[in-house]
Amino acid sequence: MFQTQQILDRAGNVLIQNYARQPIVMARGEGSLLFDTDGRRYIDLFAGFGAAILGHCHPALIDAANAQAHQLWHVGNTYHTEPQIEVAERMNRFAFPGKAFFCHSGLEANEAACKLARLRYKDSSPRRYKIISLHQSFHGRSLAMLATTGNPKVKVGFDPLPPGFVQVDPGDFDKLAAAVDSETAAIIIEPIQGEGGINLYSTDYPQRVRDLCDKLGLTLIFDEVWTGCGRTGKWFAHQYFSKSGGGVITPDIMTLGKAVGGGLPVGVMFAKPDLANLMVPGTHGCTLGGNPICMAVARTVFDVIEKENLLDHVNALSEFALARLSKETRIAPKVAAIRGRGVMLGIELKTPPEKFLEKALERGLVINLTAQKVIRLAPPVNIPQQLWQQGLDTLIDTVAAV
Ligand SMILES: Cc1ncc(COP(=O)(O)O)c(C=O)c1O
Secondary structure: OHHHHHHHHHHHHHOOOOOOOOOOOEEEEEEOEEEEOOOOEEEEOOOOOOOOOOOEOOHHHHHHHHHHHOOOOOOOOOOOOHHHHHHHHHHHHHOOOOEEEEEOOHHHHHHHHHHHHHHOOOOOOOOOOEEEEEOOOOOOOOHHHHHHOOOHHHHOOOOOOOOOEEEEOOOOHHHHHHHOOOOEEEEEEOOOEOOOOOEOOOOHHHHHHHHHHHHHOOEEEEEOOOOOOOOOOOOOHHHHOEOOOOOEOOOOEEEEOHHHHEOEOOEEEEEOHHHHOOOOOOOOOOOOOOOHHHHHHHHHHHHHHHHOOHHHHHHHHHHHHHHHHHHOOOOHHHEEEEEEEOOEEEEEEOOOOOOHHHHHHHOOEEOEEEOOOEEEEOOOOOOOHHHHHHHHHHHHHHHHHO
16 A cells, blocks of 8 residues: 555656546556556456457567567668568458558557548649548547547647548438538548447448548548457458448548557558558658567457457357346446447446446456446457456446445
8 A cells, every 4th residue: 555655646746647547556467357556456347448459468469579579679661670561461351452551549540541631632632621520539639630539628728729620410421411512531430439438320321421432532531449450349340331232331541549559559540552552751650650569569469369269259248248238127227328349338327427437446347437427348358258247247236336
């Protein structure tokens, strides 16, 4: 306790207090478990905003980082390094034919995507610059991504934001179509809204948006920062979106962050080749993007998910959780809705719970609350069934108690 308090005091003195951190110091992780400096054990049903997709200290990720650390750390992007190519090759296998730009975060991937969408019209229609996004969306916290994000709260204090970003109601195709004008360059959508409260669309919405983009020559960007890399039970959540004639809808650009690095800082902008080829030298870049150690880990994230059939595991975990949560009579009166796909699940309560996270932590559970009353579950996708069951039991106890 004394040691923990000392660390908290040091943090208060030297860290910017821009996060609402719990007064807990996490010291160690092992699979889907976390341990704090007082030796308390927690089941991790949130995986650091979904990023620790294979849990903590996965042996294959440690080996990949270790092997790469002994070989090459960093040379910068004036040279080729093979791990970048290996990650991009896996994305071609698991997503769609495309080319990758690597950065460190979701926001940077989205920023790159919006830049590329504007580049598309640089010569032919330079006035096509507007990016349309959805209310309740979240795309990052740079000035341009704040302008893209559909949550007024995160924008307070940062005016003026860059012009050319427009938001419309999620899932309302007519409003979206009405917002498009001759200056529109792109539409950016999360396949499932994460920060906004695990919001899904009707099945025909993505298809209509895709058709609209095709008809008007707009760039469709899917922000899969939350939903990518198996979290929803498919490699990428847009693979749930089917075309009217069969097959799946693909975006022109997909962005990744969080899980793709398994917890290390990796962002990816992945674009269809014709579009990707517009990004010529000088148009974009970053010094540490595609760092070999991060890339070796990202490659291994894809490999472990594939080799261990984790998409099947996610679907089994999901089915179990949805059945368990929807049948639990102790929490039923408090629950407005349960929704999500795979292990990106939200339990919307009828009223915002008080001190929910603290009460869950007291019971040994790490979880998250978003949009004031949506409990968000995003465990490591390889969480063992038994621990998942224990975590859900604890979650139910906590909801029953608030
Ligand atoms: C859908 C989505 N896009 C982008 C971001 C920004 O990612 P990062 O925090 O890595 O910049 C987030 C972060 O939560 C997100 O949920």
